[in-house]
Amino acid sequence: MMVLITYDVNTTTEAGEKRLRKIAKLCMNYGQRVQNSVFECLVEPHQMVLLKNMLIDIMDKEKDSLRFYYLGSNWRPKIEHIGANPGYDPEGILIT
Amino acid sequence: MMVLITYDVNTTTEAGEKRLRKIAKLCMNYGQRVQNSVFECLVEPHQMVLLKNMLIDIMDKEKDSLRFYYLGSNWRPKIEHIGANPGYDPEGILIT
Numbered sequence: 001m002m003v004l005i006t007y008d009v010n011t012t013t014e015a016g017e018k019r020l021r022k023i024a025k026l027c028m029n030y031g032q033r034v035q036n037s038v039f040e041c042l043v044e045p046h047q048m049v050l051l052k053n054m055l056i057d058i059m060d061k062e063k064d065s066l067r068f069y070y071l072g073s074n075w076r077p078k079i080e081h082i083g084a085n086p087g088y089d090p091e092g093i094l095i096t
Numbered sequence: 097m098m099v100l101i102t103y104d105v106n107t108t109t110e111a112g113e114k115r116l117r118k119i120a121k122l123c124m125n126y127g128q129r130v131q132n133s134v135f136e137c138l139v140e141p142h143q144m145v146l147l148k149n150m151l152i153d154i155m156d157k158e159k160d161s162l163r164f165y166y167l168g169s170n171w172r173p174k175i176e177h178i179g180a181n182p183g184y185d186p187e188g189i190l191i192t
Binding site: 038061064068069072077078080 | 103130152161166168173175176177
């Protein structure tokens with residue numbers, strides 16, 4: 001299933017920037033970074049449980065906002081991109 | 097229907113910051129700003145056509161990235177929030 005993960009963190013602080021780097025590195029094991037703090041991850045439900053727990057461990061719950069959007073398995077027609085940096089399809093086909 | 101709009105812009109430039117302010121102002125007519133550049137908009141299909149055209153007019157297509165995620169009408173169970181700044185339900189109930 002496709003899960004969109006959006007992460008809001010204050011990157012004007014070094015600690016915030018470091019958390020974003022860690023979140024990005026982790027999410028990119030499961031998919032693509034389509035915007036600076038937006039990740040499209042293709043995961044099985046059991047992987048999502050693990051991923052969520054790891055993300056929660058990295059984030060600062062008092063300061064950062066983490067949102068998950070569950071797009072299901074029929075996710076392709078639900079996503080539209082306009083402008084720079086078109087996202088890459090986690091299954092290998094360019095989304096334009 | 098619920099449409100998630102994510103907007104990636106370089107806010108280290110004054111022009112980029114201004115575009116983000118305009119995008120935010122426009123999106124907030126249709127829903128909520130749940131993260132710095134993430135908006136959840138509750139729109140009818142005909143409103144979405146108008147909104148998309150207005151967003152395209154504001155953005156710089158060479159520099160900015162705009163993504164739409166169509167979550168449909170049964171969007172509530174598809175969204176999960178963790179951490180700071182919980183988003184507000186565009187229909188009036190707090191999402192926690």
